Amino acid sequence: MSRSHVVGDTYAVTTRNLIAYRRVPELLVFSTIQPVLFVLLFRYVFGGAINVPGVDYVDYLMPGIFAQTVVFGAIGTAVGLANDLQSGLIERFRSLPMARSAVLTGRTLADLVRNVFVLALMCVVGVLVGWNAGNTVGGFIAAMALLLLFGYACTWIFASVGLAVRDAETAQAAAFPVMAPIVFASSAFVPVSSMPGWLQGFAKYQPLSVVCTASRDLLLGTNTGGHWVLGALAWCIGIIVISAPLAVLRYRRSA
Amino acid sequence: MTTPEGRSDAIVVEGLVKRFGDVVAVDGVSLRGERGKVLGLLGPNGAGKTTTVRVLTTVLSADAGRVEVLGHDVRRDPQTVRTIIGLAGQFAAVDPNLTGRENLRLIGRLTHLPKATVGPRADELLERFGLVDAANRPVRTYSGGMRRRLDLAAALVHRPPVLFLDEPTTGLDPASRLGLWELIEELLAEGTTVLLTTQYLEEADRLADHIVVIDKGRVIAEGAPTDLKATLGNTVAEFGFADTATAAAAATAAAPFAVRPPTVAGTAVHVELADGAHALLEVLRALDLGGTAPEALAVREPSLDDVFLSLTGHHAVDDADTGEGAR
Ligand SMILES: Nc1ncnc2c1ncn2[C@@H]1O[C@H](COP(=O)(O)OP(=O)(O)OP(=O)(O)O)[C@@H](O)[C@H]1O
Numbered sequence: 269m270s271r272s273h274v275v276g277d278t279y280a281v282t283t284r285n286l287i288a289y290r291r292v293p294e295l296l297v298f299s300t301i302q303p304v305l306f307v308l309l310f311r312y313v314f315g316g317a318i319n320v321p322g323v324d325y326v327d328y329l330m331p332g333i334f335a336q337t338v339v340f341g342a343i344g345t346a347v348g349l350a351n352d353l354q355s356g357l358i359e360r361f362r363s364l365p366m367a368r369s370a371v372l373t374g375r376t377l378a379d380l381v382r383n384v385f386v387l388a389l390m391c392v393v394g395v396l397v398g399w400n401a402g403n404t405v406g407g408f409i410a411a412m413a414l415l416l417l418f419g420y421a422c423t424w425i426f427a428s429v430g431l432a433v434r435d436a437e438t439a440q441a442a443a444f445p446v447m448a449p450i451v452f453a454s455s456a457f458v459p460v461s462s463m464p465g466w467l468q469g470f471a472k473y474q475p476l477s478v479v480c481t482a483s484r485d486l487l488l489g490t491n492t493g494g495h496w497v498l499g500a501l502a503w504c505i506g507i508i509v510i511s512a513p514l515a516v517l518r519y520r521r522s523a
Numbered sequence: 524m525t526t527p528e529g530r531s532d533a534i535v536v537e538g539l540v541k542r543f544g545d546v547v548a549v550d551g552v553s554l555r556g557e558r559g560k561v562l563g564l565l566g567p568n569g570a571g572k573t574t575t576v577r578v579l580t581t582v583l584s585a586d587a588g589r590v591e592v593l594g595h596d597v598r599r600d601p602q603t604v605r606t607i608i609g610l611a612g613q614f615a616a617v618d619p620n621l622t623g624r625e626n627l628r629l630i631g632r633l634t635h636l637p638k639a640t641v642g643p644r645a646d647e648l649l650e651r652f653g654l655v656d657a658a659n660r661p662v663r664t665y666s667g668g669m670r671r672r673l674d675l676a677a678a679l680v681h682r683p684p685v686l687f688l689d690e691p692t693t694g695l696d697p698a699s700r701l702g703l704w705e706l707i708e709e710l711l712a713e714g715t716t717v718l719l720t721t722q723y724l725e726e727a728d729r730l731a732d733h734i735v736v737i738d739k740g741r742v743i744a745e746g747a748p749t750d751l752k753a754t755l756g757n758t759v760a761e762f763g764f765a766d767t768a769t770a771a772a773a774a775t776a777a778a779p780f781a782v783r784p785p786t787v788a789g790t791a792v793h794v795e796l797a798d799g800a801h802a803l804l805e806v807l808r809a810l811d812l813g814g815t816a817p818e819a820l821a822v823r824e825p826s827l828d829d830v831f832l833s834l835t836g837h838h839a840v841d842d843a844d845t846g847e848g849a850r
């Protein structure tokens with residue numbers, strides 16, 4: 269398998285997955301409606317009751333929304349792969365002389381591109397509700413890059429889920445209970461200090477919280493020493509290093 | 524290409540075993556597909572047809588046995604095998620969100636056709652399969668038959684010399700089925716080797732040069748369609764009479780010439796004869812002498828269904844209808 273085939277095949281599969289997003293816009297709409305509702309809910313309903321010292325609540329909230337959006341969006345990776353397994357498309361791919369890796373990387377890269385669109389849309393929503401979009405352009409770009417990397421890491425976890433369950437409904441049903449604690453027992457919407465002591469340790473250092481805190485630091489220019497950013501990078505890379513080979517292994521086995 | 528044995532077999536399977544947990548899906552199947560011919564794999568639900576095809580197409584790995592396509596071992600050299608095979612699986616494997624044209628182009632790119640030929644090849648196949656009008660519609664909107672045709676087109680994109688078709692006409696109406704048969708015959712004329720699985724005896728009879736009958740993961744018979752019928756079957760004569768009494772009397776009169784006691788169903792009598800024309804003449808003479816001349820007569824070669832019945836003790840088609848719950 270020559271290198272040019274790996275690149276060409278990955279590109280072909282990525283494009284194919286992106287066409288599906290374009291042709292079934294519901295997929296994108298559903299993955300943005302929920303975070304938009306969360307923005308409205310937390311900005312206007314709960315926000316008044318949540319006290320975050322030293323920062324406007326909306327500036328605290330938006331990085332949490334972004335992180336939550338890319339995590340939930342990763343369900344799309346599982347759903348996409350489960351659908352491809354179910355429809356027999358993966359079986360056909362296995363019988364083709366294409367690069368073995370292209371099915372999974374083409375999927376996760378398409379979902380990375382999708383995340384760029386979804387995050388851009390959420391930024392617009394944020395600005396509309398008064399988010400300041402960061403103090404520096406560099407900080408903004410760095411925060412978005414970090415969130416995209418985090419989203420990319422999540423898609424690898426959910427690639428395994430999609431290959432394991434083999435049907436889209438199950439993928440969705442299986443994903444939610446796993447995601448809920450990660451999304452809600454976190455610093456995404458409320459400061460960890462408001463939580464019971466036994467939960468604080470988990471809530472503060474679990475990956476989504478670390479990514480949220482790091483994004484806030486980058487956007488607001490706080491804590492420029494950056495140990496949260498390093499922590500977030502470590503989480504993302506750690507997740508990819510572990511979950512990508514697992515997904516590849518699953519792909520090799522699931523026939 | 525000639526295999527080490529010196530025969531021009533495009534497909535070689537020897538002692539193939541594939542288990543899924545406790546289920547032995549394929550239990551020591553051996554078969555050979557001659558180059559440029561159609562090998563028919565015939566068997567009821569759960570016989571192991573799809574599993575055999577999936578091993579041959581490198582989708583599954585075997586637990587035991589030797590499997591080669593055009594001399595390339597599927598285990599040692601799967602990537603080469605993939606360049607020379609086309610697979611149209613049991614269920615159409617096309618992307619519902621892409622258009623027909625996009626589907627074929629995707630396969631063209633993934634089989635590494637030269638860039639400039641990807642588009643023209645897709646258009647050529649759309650034309651050939653009567654999908655030009657639907658070419659730019661998402662496959663989601665296609666009928667089952669259209670999907671099947673597109674799926675077969677997808678298997679042909681890179682002009683594979685060996686083609687695997689898993690129940691290609693299941694779920695097609697009679698006209699589409701006929702169209703597909705003609706298409707397969709065209710591919711044969713172009714020199715393609717085909718392995719075709721089917722539950723339809725008529726289909727194997729019409730298309731296959733050599734038939735392997737499998738049941739419960741084992742080969743239970745094989746041969747050319749005519750040989751299979753000749754070794755196992757007899758001539759079947761169906762008589763129709765004016766009334767049931769005559770029918771009963773005729774059955775008794777015909778009995779000495781039949782290989783087993785004739786069966787009577789109302790006014791119809793079913794007689795199986797050992798050597799076609801001669802025995803038939805004897806029966807007719809006896810009926811005429813006995814004053815029980817038939818009103819209607821149909822003589823037919825035994826169908827593959829008759830063959831299947833005598834091999835397995837159950838009808839192939841009935842078995843298919845009751846599905847896997849039956850075993
Ligand atoms: N992935 C699998 N996991 C477990 N069992 C399987 C799997 N695939 C096939 N089997 C079992 O192996 C046996 C053979 O199945 P196979 O699909 O090869 O039959 P088939 O001849 O193609 O039948 P059909 O005519 O229904 O398509 C069946 O008993 C089936 O239940």
Ligand SMILES: [Mg+2]
Pocket residue numbers: 572573574613689
């Ligand atoms: Mg089958």
